[in-house]
Amino acid sequence: MPDLAIILPTLDERENIGPLVDRLHGALGGITWEAIFVDDNSPDGTADAARALASSDPRIRVIQRIGRRGLASAVIEGACATAAPYIAVMDADHQHDPALLPGMLELVRTGGADVAVASRFVDGGDPGGLADARRREGSAMANRLARRLTGVELSDPMSGYFLLETRHMRDVAPRLSGIGFKVLLDFLTASDRSLTVREVPLQFAPRRAGASKLDRAVAFEFLVGLYDRHLGRLIPTRFALFGTVGAVGVAVHMAILALVFLVMGSGFALGQAVATFGAMSFNFWLNNWLTYRDQRLVGPRAMLTGWLGFCLTCSVGAVANVAVASLLQANGIFWALAAVAGILIGAVWNYALSSRFVWGRF
Ligand SMILES: Nc1nc2c(ncn2[C@@H]2O[C@H](COP(=O)(O)OP(=O)(O)O)[C@@H](O)[C@H]2O)c(=O)[nH]1
Ligand SMILES: [Mg+2]
Structure with a gap:
């Protein structure tokens, strides 16, 4: 059984996944791992490309979802599909450096934290890959709102790169909204245990190939998140x-x-x-x-x-x-x-x- 499952949601990332698997090999020496691509039936054939990788490497797995979409729900399904005790969630576009994984795993495994989050905004981190000033501003605002919402001190709650014990994610899975893409935030607000979160610096890289699918209308996302948490049971x-x-x-x-x-x-x-x-x-x-x-x-x-x-x-x-x-x-x-x-x-x-x-x- 692998120790670590890397959950990689993908939508049109065909060109990126081969090189990413190479980088995982390079970064994860000494750790037994598997990578799970959760692909929403990408028109560019990402799922086929991932299966081609899997045919020569049993550590690669593919979940191809048909008729469904969404980053948050992809992560949840990935987490429910592995026996590995730890999961890491990361982008498949090379914006997240796999070299951080061993350190993040060590942090959680030794009890240093329940969740390790790769942050662009701590000392040593770099938000460079955020395309422009407007997005940077949006991120900063989102962070302030998120701190209110979760009560967790986080410099980068919108981070899409984090690692935790799989059972924590599965425990709260029934309470996650699965709407939108703020998975980490969704997880932190839904969890009823108080979780310790530690951040490691991330130098956010530009995406390697393809286009970003998310225009993070963060203010809107937060309103939706708030509604979902408080009234969503009443009227979906x-x-x-x-x-x-x-x-x-x-x-x-x-x-x-x-x-x-x-x-x-x-x-x-x-x-x-x-x-x-x-x-x-x-x-x-x-x-x-x-x-x-x-x-x-x-x-x-x-x-x-x-x-x-x-x-x-x-x-x-x-x-x-x-x-x-x-x-x-x-x-x-x-x-x-x-x-x-x-x-x-x-x-x-x-x-x-x-x-x-x-x-x-x-
Ligand atoms: N399965 C799945 N993956 C998605 C979806 N939207 C985005 N992704 C993937 O989630 C990751 C982050 O999305 P990305 O477009 O890079 O967002 P950005 O980093 O904010 O520009 C990438 O690996 C995308 O391929 C989706 O609806 N379903
Ligand atoms: Mg990205």
């Missing part, structure tokens, strides 16, 4: 986002209707049709950007099929909405209540279908 986070977008969509609908019907003087039915179409398109765009930002559709083709699928989904939801509302109203329920019930049913329906067929990569 993603559904709440979907509903909020829907409410904004109603405003868009009314604005378009007012413009076409009142200002331009069209017939009401035409105005309503144009407004419905406009609001659906707007909702698709906003949901893609907000609700499903961790599994966003990008590129003209994916956007076009996604948009068509969303409009189709919403039409089905609209039929359910009208059917339920008229049934209730005909049975003597006050018209406004019947309408609200119809809207709710339509929303749940739209959410269920679109999360599966539009953003679920089916």
Whole structure:
């Protein structure tokens, strides 16, 4: 059994993984280890490339996830798929130096800390790879917020490079939100034990090949994280986002209707049709950007099929909405209540279908 499992979430990292495995070999002499690539069915064939590596090296393993996306959930699945007592989470793009692993493992193994975090912001660290000043500022703000949230003194809570005992991660796994990509933060807030965290300096390197998938809209991530922790059990986070977008969509609908019907003087039915179409398109765009930002559709083709699928989904939801509302109203329920019930049913329906067929990569 390996001592250490390195969990490597990947999305389009084909060019990076071979050289990374070489570097792991170089860095981990004397430690028995395995590397688990958790790949979300990357279009560039990262999973195939990882299997090719695995065919000549039993330490390499691959989890290929189909129809699912997200960094946090990838890490959780990786942690649940190993028997190694320790896991390290790192980027597959060479931004995280594998040479730090033996030191981090030693720190945790000898009881020096429950979690070893590679930090860009401690003495000896270097945030150099953070592309520009705006991202640096974003990181600094995120860190302040995170300290409030977790109560843990950390200079770099957004770090994606850390090592801990696997059982700790598995223990809290059922309580992790799995939304977004702040896995370390998610883990620290969800854990009910008080964990000691030690930081080691990381010189953050530029990504070796390929493009970054994350534009860390950190403020938004934190709001979502806060909501998820406190109200997420009541109304699931993603559904709440979907509903909020829907409410904004109603405003868009009314604005378009007012413009076409009142200002331009069209017939009401035409105005309503144009407004419905406009609001659906707007909702698709906003949901893609907000609700499903961790599994966003990008590129003209994916956007076009996604948009068509969303409009189709919403039409089905609209039929359910009208059917339920008229049934209730005909049975003597006050018209406004019947309408609200119809809207709710339509929303749940739209959410269920679109999360599966539009953003679920089916
Ligand atoms: N499995 C999986 N991996 C992801 C996803 N998004 C990003 N990654 C991987 O997570 C790591 C960090 O992402 P990256 O794009 O480098 O973010 P950055 O370091 O903030 O620019 C990389 O190895 C990515 O390939 C995802 O949705 N699923
Ligand atoms: Mg990276």
